[in-house]
Amino acid sequence: MLRLLLFCRGQSARQATARAAPPLTLGVSPRMLPSTMVEESTEILAHERVTESYYLLTLRAPGIAPRVQPGQFAHLRIWSRPDALLRRPFSIYQARGDTISILYKVVGKGTAALARMQPGERLDALGPLGHGFALPSPDGPEPILVAGGYGMAALYLLAERSPRRGIVFVGGRRRTDILCEAEFRALGWEVRPATEDGSYGVRGLVTEPLQVELQRHAAHRKLYACGPTPMLRAVARLAEAFGLPAELSLDEHMCCGMGVCLTCVVPVRTDGGWEYQRACTEGPVFDARQVLWEIPA
Amino acid sequence: MNLSVQLGPLRLQNPVTVASGTFGYGVEYARLLDLNQLGAVTVKGICLRPVRGNPTPRTAEVTSGLLNAIGLQGPGVDGFIRQYWPFLRQLRVPTIINIWGTTIEEYAEVARRFDQLEGVGALELNVSCPNIKEGGAQFGTDCRLLARVVAACRKATRLPLITKLSPNVVSIVPYARAAEQEGSDALSIMNSYPAMAIDIETRRPRLANGVGGLTGPCIKPIAIKLVYDAARAVRIPIIGMGGIQSAEDAIEFLLAGATAVAVGTANFYAPRTALEVIEGLQRYMQRHGLTDVRDLIGRVDMPGAAGPAASENTCTPAESRMQQ
Structure with a gap:
């Protein structure tokens, strides 16, 4: 301990x-505080x-x-x-x-x-x-960021402080949901927008161009994502399919924010099975392989 | 100025603690405030085994209140002792450990386990959690079961025992008296009030559990009345709780008859509330020329006050309901 x-x-x-x-x-383990x-x-x-x-x-x-x-x-x-x-x-x-x-x-x-x-x-x-993203290392996998709507906000500091640049996939319903594209470009990141109505960038969900990109080249890459739960789940599925590590920032309903009320719990895989962990304390960023998207029967 | 009070054999340096389930295991707040300034630290409910708790959503904000159905998630006795006790035992103020079980034997077993742990301030019996299928509220809304739980725990430990009562009864008097008669050293009044909220768009309850317990400022007047009723019926001290956000709220509880108070839901949004209550209480005492906080206890000036009806002195909930 x-x-x-x-x-x-x-x-x-x-x-x-x-x-x-x-x-x-x-x-107590600092992860639990x-x-x-x-x-x-x-x-x-x-x-x-x-x-x-x-x-x-x-x-x-x-x-x-x-x-x-x-x-x-x-x-x-x-x-x-x-x-x-x-x-x-x-x-x-x-x-x-x-x-x-x-x-x-x-x-x-x-x-x-x-x-x-x-x-x-x-x-x-x-x-x-909360516990945030692990900063990419200079010689580690290439970071690929995936954001849905205001999920971009959670990724900016990671993009700014990351010792290496990569690609940002950003999605939203329409053009006005695509935020801070210029700010990410100014940091030296390549931004690839997608909108569901096709009013800006590629038409479709953000995970569609991401999948195309990973099919083209997946080796030595790591995903970092923040957005609505269905998007995060799709990113987790892609990470698993391509054998890539992924860190996901979960957007959970919260109350105290400091680990005591146990409102924001998510089911997380453990050695012996699963347990509820707190998005506000152990998270909001979780390893995609740990997150259970449904409660086991 | 004297702020210290006695909860049976347990002395508190001031009358302000926190409500179980709103303060984790204390350690989570150690970075924000000096826990040694509190009267006591009261931790979240512990039972024999680890508990996963309910599915989400577990809480819903309602007007001036919070609805919850957490389901007593916790590490169990062993996990608690391993993970949290090394921190809590360093504190100079007592730790009150809230315990619960699904059977009378389990309550007694948990009490026995903590009896063997050195340094525990008191045990608080949770007989009133509305959010678990077994245990909890069934013991708190059946007067005979309540008496048996308290008696079994009394046999299992020499630690000070505090019984936390449910508000979901017609009259709290028989419950308060049953706990007193079976050897409880103090009472905590009240736990959350059974309640429900519905999302009108989806037509589903806002809690995954369907129903939950209501806490926060909206329940305070209910809690004040329960404390007032119980204080006139028993000799043992009462920890009053329910919606305390300020020293003014806490003083109301003292005047109604509480010897100590606990800050609950406010810890979730204003983590320094308990300390602000202690400071505000001192200012109030100065302003009113009081030198001993005990001079506030039960000093509400009730017009035409009378003692509790003798007929309420019964341990049969069915009877006490019929009398209402």
């Missing part, structure tokens, strides 16, 4: 707004509509920003609806200096309330949370 010492207070003075507890010896998170009151620096129902939110979060790893998320309390108690989890899109940004889609009442918030207002944020 790994023993781990925490020195939350030793971090630095610029995290004055972040709250941290004193050192304690934890007897929330990552090195802080809770802080963040200020909205910018908030703009990107396309249709997608918004880009930039927060001053000096405690969270320097700790962010690709694939991690922030858990935001949206105070404007006091009858809605729970925080909402968002992939951290970018982290620069003391700011983080979040690229989100309005999908319900919580995100609708968030979309009405203005620069200067404050949001209580908990983060960075």
Whole structure:
């Protein structure tokens, strides 16, 4: 069992707004605990509509920003609806200096309330949370990223920090669902869009051009994906068919975000059978071979 | 200023703990707050064997509340002792271990196992979880079964015993009295309230389990009433819980008759709530010139207050229902 010492207070003075507890010896595997998170009151620096129902939110979060790893998320309390108690989890899109940004889609009442918030207002944020993507190694397999809709947001930091570039397959219903294509190109990645209505890029699901590409050449490649569950499942199937490793960021309904409520569990294969693991703590990124898409009878 | 209270033989440095199932095993919160400032840490329910829990979705947000049917997922006694006890035993504040079983014998066996573990603060008997098929609520809504569970655990351990009661009864008085008579040192009031929510587009329940337990601020007035009723009927101390979000909420519970309080669902969205309750309680005491928190317990000024009806002093749920 790994023993781990925490020195939350030793971090630095610029995290004055972040709250941290004193050192304690934890007897638990770090994989079973929330990552090195802080809770802080963040200020909205910018908030703009990107396309249709997608918004880009930039927060001053000096405690969270320097700790962010690709694939991690922030858990935001949206105070404007006091009858809605729970925080909402968002992939951290970018982290620069003391700011983080979040690229989100309005999908319900919580995100609708968030979309009405203005620069200067404050949001209580908990983060960075979860275990994210393992960074590709310079001489490892070529990274292939696969994103559906706002899944692109979870992949940006991976694309930015990866020591090697590759291809990004991005899909959506229509043209307006294809996000941050220019940003990924600017990082030196090749972007291949697909839309279901054919209004942009290849017509069809994002996994269709991915399959064509893998049929052409699959050796020494690794898949990293974030998007709706049916897409992730299709990516897992392709990874298995082509014998490729794959890391998937699962988008699960969450409540506490820090491993205690056991809302966001996913069935995961273990040595002896299977168990529920928490998307917020052991995940949101899982090895595709581990994920069980249906509960065994 | 004295904040310390006694739960039977167990002394708490202040009256604020956390509700089982909302604080994991403490270690998850160790990075956000100093657990040694709490009155006690109460961990998620443990039974003999590891439990997988219910299918998802397991929770649903409702107006000012949270509906859940987790299904008591947990590592079992051995897994808990191996994975979490090394951390918890380092704390300077007591750990309250919530336990449950599917039979009376299992409850007693879990109690016996923890009796042998050095450093446990108290055991809290979960006889009121609405989300598992066997065990849980059946013991908490049948007064005779409840008495037998408490008696069996009392025989199995010398540790302080706290019985966590279900709100899903006509009158809580006979249950509170049964637990007291069988040797429970304290009561926790209340567990979640059985409830349901439906997605009108799919016409399916919002929980995979169909029904679940309601928690959060929307249940607080129900919990206050139950604490008030029980406090007038028993001598043992009560840990009041249900929707506490602030010191003001906690003080209401104390005034209703609780000796201590537990912060529950708020831990999910505002993880520092328990510490803020302790701070706010001190400010309130200063403002009201109080030097001892015990001077708040049960001090609600009830107009025309009378003791509980003697006829409620029965251990037969059917009878107590008939009287209502």
